[in-house]
Amino acid sequence: MEWIERSGLKLGVFPALEAVAPGLEVIITTRAGGVSAAPFDSLNLGGALGDREKNIRTNRRALLLALDIRPRMLARTGQIHGAQIAEVSRGGAYRGFDGFVTSKRGLTLAISTADCYSVVIYSPPERALAALHVGRKGAERGIIARAAGILGLRHRIDPAYAIACVGPGICGACYAVSREDARRFPRSVTRLARGVWHLDLEAFIIGELESCGLPSKSVFRSQLCTSCNPALFYSHRRDGGATGRHWTLATIRSAGECAR
Numbered sequence: 001m002e003w004i005e006r007s008g009l010k011l012g013v014f015p016a017l018e019a020v021a022p023g024l025e026v027i028i029t030t031r032a033g034g035v036s037a038a039p040f041d042s043l044n045l046g047g048a049l050g051d052r053e054k055n056i057r058t059n060r061r062a063l064l065l066a067l068d069i070r071p072r073m074l075a076r077t078g079q080i081h082g083a084q085i086a087e088v089s090r091g092g093a094y095r096g097f098d099g100f101v102t103s104k105r106g107l108t109l110a111i112s113t114a115d116c117y118s119v120v121i122y123s124p125p126e127r128a129l130a131a132l133h134v135g136r137k138g139a140e141r142g143i144i145a146r147a148a149g150i151l152g153l154r155h156r157i158d159p160a161y162a163i164a165c166v167g168p169g170i171c172g173a174c175y176a177v178s179r180e181d182a183r184r185f186p187r188s189v190t191r192l193a194r195g196v197w198h199l200d201l202e203a204f205i206i207g208e209l210e211s212c213g214l215p216s217k218s219v220f221r222s223q224l225c226t227s228c229n230p231a232l233f234y235s236h237r238r239d240g241g242a243t244g245r246h247w248t249l250a251t252i253r254s255a256g257e258c259a260r
């Protein structure tokens with residue numbers, strides 16, 4: 001991932017997309033450049049966490065203006081750590097869903113995270129896009145395979161031609177889980193260190209994408225841990241729940257229109 005600056009906001013992009021998925025825009029926000037006070041400082045985009053509504057609105061407006069996204073062309077989930085995916089062609093708040101699928105050009109899909117991973121799957125030939133919120137529970141419930149299934153059935157994609165972007169999330173060293181939770185995952189993505197189980201959720205996600213048929217060379221990672229990088233990212237675990245949210249924004253555009 002590389003950084004760009006737009007109107008004082010520090011944003012992450014995947015430069016590799018220009019060659020492999022022209023027309024796909026993926027933007028990761030950081031906590032820099034907003035108006036919220038601690039512990040939400042400063043570009044908090046998540047509601048109902050304790051931050052002032054006015055600040056959240058100001059932050060969201062600044063982000064959408066900086067990226068030239070019209071509010072009515074923004075689709076947001078009301079994430080519940082499930083595996084439900086909404087097929088959308090217009091903006092709005094979709095409660096009860098943890099993911100979106102669309103082929104609508106110019107519609108921005110927003111995924112809100114603070115330790116959980118955002119996963120974007122895109123197939124250039126069909127111009128079909130999925131954006132997912134993938135935490136431990138959603139991963140375990142198979143949200144990635146479900147998205148790949150919808151893209152295959154409804155949009156006739158061939159995963160061999162699809163690409164994926166995995167956003168920042170909590171790394172295996174930072175993510176301690178109970179023994180029960182660790183046992184729900186393959187042994188290859190868990191580790192026992194000094195009596196504490198750890199889950200490498202990113203490794204599990206990449207394994208899921210590959211078992212859905214995406215080539216490993218087509219899976220791009222931010223390689224940044226939300227918990228290890230307090231200056232850049234919110235972390236639900238690190239901050240004991242009192243923290244904000246960043247967004248991953250995915251949009252199908254014309255090749256020359258992407259913010260990069």
Ligand SMILES: [Zn+2]
Pocket residue numbers: 170171172173174225226227228
């Ligand atoms: Zn970490």
